[in-house]
Amino acid sequence: MTAPHPAPPTFPMFVSVEEARTLLRQLLPERRTETVALASAFGRTLAADLMARVSHPSATESALDGIACREADTLAASPEQPTRLRLIGESRAGLAFAGTVGAGEAVRIYTGAPLPQGANAICPVEQLQDDSDRADGDGVLLLRPASPGDVRREGGDFEAGETVLHAGALLTPARVALAAALGHAEVPTLKPLRVAVMSTGDEVIEPGQPLSAGQVYNSNAYGLLGMLREAGCEAVLLPAAPDSPEALEQALTSIGGADILLTSGGVSMGKYDFVRDLLIQEGKVSFWKVRMRPGGPAMLGGWKGLPVFGLPGNPVSSLVVFQVIVRPALTGQPLSTLRLRAGTPFRGLADKTAFWRAEVRGSQVFDYGKQGSGVLRSLSDAGALVIMPEGGAAEVGDEVDVVLMD
Ligand SMILES: Nc1nc2c(c(=O)[nH]1)N[C@H]1C(S)=C(S)[C@@H](COP(=O)(O)OP(=O)(O)OC[C@H]3O[C@@H](n4cnc5c(N)ncnc54)[C@H](O)[C@@H]3O)O[C@H]1N2
Numbered sequence: 126m127t128a129p130h131p132a133p134p135t136f137p138m139f140v141s142v143e144e145a146r147t148l149l150r151q152l153l154p155e156r157r158t159e160t161v162a163l164a165s166a167f168g169r170t171l172a173a174d175l176m177a178r179v180s181h182p183s184a185t186e187s188a189l190d191g192i193a194c195r196e197a198d199t200l201a202a203s204p205e206q207p208t209r210l211r212l213i214g215e216s217r218a219g220l221a222f223a224g225t226v227g228a229g230e231a232v233r234i235y236t237g238a239p240l241p242q243g244a245n246a247i248c249p250v251e252q253l254q255d256d257s258d259r260a261d262g263d264g265v266l267l268l269r270p271a272s273p274g275d276v277r278r279e280g281g282d283f284e285a286g287e288t289v290l291h292a293g294a295l296l297t298p299a300r301v302a303l304a305a306a307l308g309h310a311e312v313p314t315l316k317p318l319r320v321a322v323m324s325t326g327d328e329v330i331e332p333g334q335p336l337s338a339g340q341v342y343n344s345n346a347y348g349l350l351g352m353l354r355e356a357g358c359e360a361v362l363l364p365a366a367p368d369s370p371e372a373l374e375q376a377l378t379s380i381g382g383a384d385i386l387l388t389s390g391g392v393s394m395g396k397y398d399f400v401r402d403l404l405i406q407e408g409k410v411s412f413w414k415v416r417m418r419p420g421g422p423a424m425l426g427g428w429k430g431l432p433v434f435g436l437p438g439n440p441v442s443s444l445v446v447f448q449v450i451v452r453p454a455l456t457g458q459p460l461s462t463l464r465l466r467a468g469t470p471f472r473g474l475a476d477k478t479a480f481w482r483a484e485v486r487g488s489q490v491f492d493y494g495k496q497g498s499g500v501l502r503s504l505s506d507a508g509a510l511v512i513m514p515e516g517g518a519a520e521v522g523d524e525v526d527v528v529l530m531d
């Protein structure tokens with residue numbers, strides 16, 4: 126007697142990394158917008174374009190402490206034959222010189238102070254000598270010509286009315302500073318996604334508790350919490366669930382108010398992989414298994430309307446899947462990579478994208494060696510992943526795509 130042929134799955138299997146990202150994006154709720162004070166904007170995503178309310182610089186100004194004068198008067202200045210100019214006043218940041226600089230004249234000026242009428246160049250204090258002893262009033266000696274390059278033009282950074290930041294931009298510290306400079310006290314942002322994190326497994330023990338042989342501390346949840354916060358999400362840590370369908374079902378059902386749940390463990394081929402079983406039973410599986418290593422068993426489904434992303438339990442796998450699939454989908458930002466030269470060969474896999482742990486040294490990237498999915502210290506030590514596409518390979522000196530993990 127032959128065994129009955131198992132029914133084919135009703136969901137996609139062995140999807141690509143890109144397909145997995147797209148399927149996850151499709152399950153995420155429409156983002157609401159929320160206007161927040163700049164002090165709370167870091168890490169959020171901008172919900173609308175931001176226009177400059179003012180120009181920066183707001184006036185043509187000096188980039189250095191020194192004197193403002195006419196360049197043409199100073200072209201012959203040198204240490205051997207300094208040029209003498211007559212000082213007629215001062216321009217400070219916030220208190221401009223009211224007059225006009227004429228031929229042979231100069232005004233003391235400070236960084237950020239408005240350039241007086243008539244002047245078009247700056248000579249820094251380091252290139253000046255005092256010459257106030259003469260009877261014809263205050264003078265200054267220039268040891269080199271004044272430079273128009275040390276004048277910052279009004280609007281040279283951005284002009285009032287210009288759109289400078291675009292909807293969808295992640296508000297990094299530099300962009301929050303830019304929003305402030307544009308004149309915005311508050312900014313429209315996407316309300317952060319609320320993401321619940323739940324580890325599963327009878328062997329998973331909270332750090333701080335005694336550990337028996339065969340048990341493992343719950344490292345995945347803590348790595349994921351950090352990665353979620355870095356991605357601008359509101360992360361909620363749930364208690365770990367044991368390997369029992371009833372307990373797991375109970376834990377899933379009691380989650381309220383999350384936009385998505387990330388689980389770790391229980392999605393591979395084992396008898397006790399109940400995340401997999403419950404999601405299949407629920408009938409909302411978007412995919413199971415991704416053509417990648419590590420992280421192949423990842424699964425996406427739903428539970429009573431809550432999207433559930435099942436990360437594999439192996440510590441490296443869960444964090445790598447988060448970084449290359451979940452993070453880009455949650456933030457809407459593409460996976461950030463750089464091109465570096467391989468310092469060691471990197472092999473490829475025929476039918477999977479490989480993410481090899483690697484160390485960046487200078488402009489080169491080196492294979493970390495220990496590529497087991499349980500070698501958690503490898504992620505911390507190596508700090509980077511080399512992406513090797515399906516069927517690809519790299520020799521020493523070839524350019525490869527690299528993801529920084531720290
Ligand atoms: N016969 C097969 N076995 C396995 C396959 C396969 O294709 N065929 N895939 C392997 C791969 S790849 C991975 S990855 C793992 C993923 O399995 P699960 O998602 O079911 O994870 P578990 O079995 O529950 O745990 C795996 C491993 O990770 C440790 N773990 C689990 N949770 C945590 C946690 N929160 N913190 C730290 N470590 C955790 C757990 O103790 C296990 O050692 O399956 C392979 N097997």
Ligand code: MOO
Binds near residue numbers: 419439499
């Ligand atoms: O691919 Mo699993 O995710 O390596 O150990």
